[in-house]
Amino acid sequence: MAIEIERKFLVDQEKWQLVTKPEAMHFRQGYIFSDEKKTIRVRVTDTEAYITIKGSTAGFSRSEFEYTIPATDGVQLLDNFATSELEKYRYRITYAGKLWEVDEFLGDNQGLLMAEIELGSEDEEFELPPWVTTEVTGDDRYYNARLSIYPFKNW
Amino acid sequence: MAIEIERKFLVDQEKWQLVTKPEAMHFRQGYIFSDEKKTIRVRVTDTEAYITIKGSTAGFSRSEFEYTIPATDGVQLLDNFATSELEKYRYRITYAGKLWEVDEFLGDNQGLLMAEIELGSEDEEFELPPWVTTEVTGDDRYYNARLSIYPFKNW
Numbered sequence: 001m002a003i004e005i006e007r008k009f010l011v012d013q014e015k016w017q018l019v020t021k022p023e024a025m026h027f028r029q030g031y032i033f034s035d036e037k038k039t040i041r042v043r044v045t046d047t048e049a050y051i052t053i054k055g056s057t058a059g060f061s062r063s064e065f066e067y068t069i070p071a072t073d074g075v076q077l078l079d080n081f082a083t084s085e086l087e088k089y090r091y092r093i094t095y096a097g098k099l100w101e102v103d104e105f106l107g108d109n110q111g112l113l114m115a116e117i118e119l120g121s122e123d124e125e126f127e128l129p130p131w132v133t134t135e136v137t138g139d140d141r142y143y144n145a146r147l148s149i150y151p152f153k154n155w
Numbered sequence: 156m157a158i159e160i161e162r163k164f165l166v167d168q169e170k171w172q173l174v175t176k177p178e179a180m181h182f183r184q185g186y187i188f189s190d191e192k193k194t195i196r197v198r199v200t201d202t203e204a205y206i207t208i209k210g211s212t213a214g215f216s217r218s219e220f221e222y223t224i225p226a227t228d229g230v231q232l233l234d235n236f237a238t239s240e241l242e243k244y245r246y247r248i249t250y251a252g253k254l255w256e257v258d259e260f261l262g263d264n265q266g267l268l269m270a271e272i273e274l275g276s277e278d279e280e281f282e283l284p285p286w287v288t289t290e291v292t293g294d295d296r297y298y299n300a301r302l303s304i305y306p307f308k309n310w
Contacts, residue, residue: 032188032195038235040195053232065228067224080193080210
């Protein structure tokens with residue numbers, strides 16, 4: 001088990017356009033089960049797939065168990081068992097020595113742009129890139145599991 | 156994904172006592188989620204653990220996705236996320252060239268003794284060992300997920 005300590009921020013569309021970015025990865029992900037206590041997610045990237053069990057969030061932290069699985073299994077699990085799905089592009093970008101992951105959502109969540117930083121401890125300090133805006137850590141509307149059911153376009 | 160084709164039988168307690176058996180493995184298993192369409196099971200053996208997603212049964216068959224995970228993760232997943240659990244000893248025994256798995260249930264399912272054979276196709280022929288009795292394939296009372304919620308002692 002890992003403890004995932006993560007903070008999430010909205011991203012300014014205009015400023016983000018101007019950032020030099022690496023190539024994005026495409027993620028298709030769905031939820032086999034999700035309630036307040038746990039989510040079971042399957043994510044399929046361009047090359048791999050993962051099954052991930054996450055616990056509920058306390059502060060900035062939640063327990064996370066993640067396993068790499070064959071990409072073909074990932075697609076079959078989504079097709080057979082996912083109750084909701086979303087798609088996004090993910091950019092990995094380093095700012096001030098820290099890795100940021102910026103998700104550009106697709107489909108019914110198009111228009112939503114969100115940045116995450118994973119931390120080693122809840123009080124780890126980091127610099128905010130100029131393209132991030134409001135912090136949304138802990139706002140459950142922005143949980144990916146929630147976005148797959150209540151997408152951004154319906155807000 | 157594998158397709159699991161399996162038939163299940165009750166076992167005669169007295170005849171089973173007389174069979175020369177290998178050492179049993181101990182299984183602790185729990186269900187992170189279970190409904191009519193799918194079950195998500197975590198099994199911890201003496202040495203390993205597995206996460207398994209199974210679809211619903213049609214005939215003798217169901218889809219199955221199984222991944223080996225660290226044993227410590229298995230215990231943590233059960234402790235944190237299982238909604239129901241059971242324990243059993245499993246014996247693997249060959250009869251007439253086929254592998255049988257005989258489960259001796261513990262705890263609230265003590266007294267239940269069930270044998271399973273995995274087949275390559277639904278019409279594969281096999282010999283019944285003298286210690287098996289009634290076939291219970293497809294009887295949902297005998298599904299392990301169900302036994303973890305409605306144990307044998309309450310029948």
